[in-house]
Amino acid sequence: MIQDKALLNEMYYRMRRIRRFEETAQELYRRGTVVGLLHLYIGEEAVATGACLALADDDYITSTHRGHGHVLAKGADANRLMAELCGRVTGYCRGKGGSMHAADLSLGILGANGIVGGGFGIATGAALSAKKRRSGQVTICFFGDGAANQGIFMEVLNMAGLWQLPVVYVCENNGFGEYTRTEEATVTSQPIGARAAAFGLPTSQVDGNDVIAVYEAVKEAVDRARAGGGPSFVEARTYRLGGHHMGDVGFSRGYRNKEELDARTQQEPVGRFRAWLLENQALTEPEIAGLEAKVEAEMAEAIAFVNRSPLPELSQIEEYVYA
Ligand SMILES: Cc1ncc(C[n+]2csc(CCOP(=O)(O)OP(=O)(O)O)c2C)c(N)n1
Numbered sequence: 001m002i003q004d005k006a007l008l009n010e011m012y013y014r015m016r017r018i019r020r021f022e023e024t025a026q027e028l029y030r031r032g033t034v035v036g037l038l039h040l041y042i043g044e045e046a047v048a049t050g051a052c053l054a055l056a057d058d059d060y061i062t063s064t065h066r067g068h069g070h071v072l073a074k075g076a077d078a079n080r081l082m083a084e085l086c087g088r089v090t091g092y093c094r095g096k097g098g099s100m101h102a103a104d105l106s107l108g109i110l111g112a113n114g115i116v117g118g119g120f121g122i123a124t125g126a127a128l129s130a131k132k133r134r135s136g137q138v139t140i141c142f143f144g145d146g147a148a149n150q151g152i153f154m155e156v157l158n159m160a161g162l163w164q165l166p167v168v169y170v171c172e173n174n175g176f177g178e179y180t181r182t183e184e185a186t187v188t189s190q191p192i193g194a195r196a197a198a199f200g201l202p203t204s205q206v207d208g209n210d211v212i213a214v215y216e217a218v219k220e221a222v223d224r225a226r227a228g229g230g231p232s233f234v235e236a237r238t239y240r241l242g243g244h245h246m247g248d249v250g251f252s253r254g255y256r257n258k259e260e261l262d263a264r265t266q267q268e269p270v271g272r273f274r275a276w277l278l279e280n281q282a283l284t285e286p287e288i289a290g291l292e293a294k295v296e297a298e299m300a301e302a303i304a305f306v307n308r309s310p311l312p313e314l315s316q317i318e319e320y321v322y323a
Helices: 005-030 043-051 068-073 076-085 119-133 149-162 193-197 210-225 258-263 269-279 285-307
Strands: 060-062 139-144 167-173 203-207 232-235
Touching: 005 043, 005 068, 005 076, 005 210, 005 269, 005 285, 043 068, 043 139, 043 167, 043 210, 043 232, 043 269, 060 119, 068 076, 076 167, 119 149, 119 167, 139 203, 139 258, 149 167, 149 193, 167 210, 193 232, 210 232, 210 285, 269 285
Parallel strands: 060 139, 139 167, 167 232, 203 232
Antiparallel strands: none
């Protein structure tokens, strides 16, 4: 059992912060304050948290269309991220990127990405750069089970294996693609990691709703990469509790049912870790309440920050866009 109280504290704080950020964003979306699509990370918090806690501050991550959890876990500012979702000039991309494009190079966040599989090349390139510069930096590439079916996945596994790059491919298998069950689109008689193993990468599979299990598996891979041992693959098995995006409500699309959702809700990672902390006397109820109050204050501040931040002027419509 991990005895490091500061680490356990940080695990709970980061997971709770992601959960409450997502719930707050959901609320702002319903009020019409969030602009554009919103893919929530609720239910998957342990993956981003466990993985990012295995990294150093100057290490890199690449993220996905479901990226708020990854960037928050790597230290992104909740105010600037919420402002970005709401199209405000104070957001990470001056309000022009929206939910799927937050980046902060000063924190090693090389970007969320609206292109499924778009992080593969960026992460592998960043790892090649780190190796060439002998910087000691490691890159985590987050991607979904659906993204694993993009052809570029095979290309980067080959290159990372060939050049022994310091990169960890973390596959978040949340059971679904877009309104599609994983088994409808992906061979499941073999784990996704078998693809990485074919290129010589060490692979592991963990319970992605167990933050400690994710941390330990990713830490082993990160330490190996930093020591010159090359790339690894980790599959974190989790479950997306919400719809594919905010517009996917209820069960009318028929790819899952209420019984399954209820059963999986029982295993959600934030409440599960909270209970574990108390059972194992790792944190006390007042200590946990203190962390929760800190998160609530941050979320209240994020809403206030959005409210006092302007939308871009019409005259700025052609600024900072590539054409
Ligand atoms: C190249 C590309 N193809 C298709 C889409 C549409 N799309 C958005 S999310 C998604 C499903 C991705 O599934 P997965 O990688 O498992 O991530 P999850 O949504 O489950 O987190 C698809 C097909 C896209 N954004 N980009």
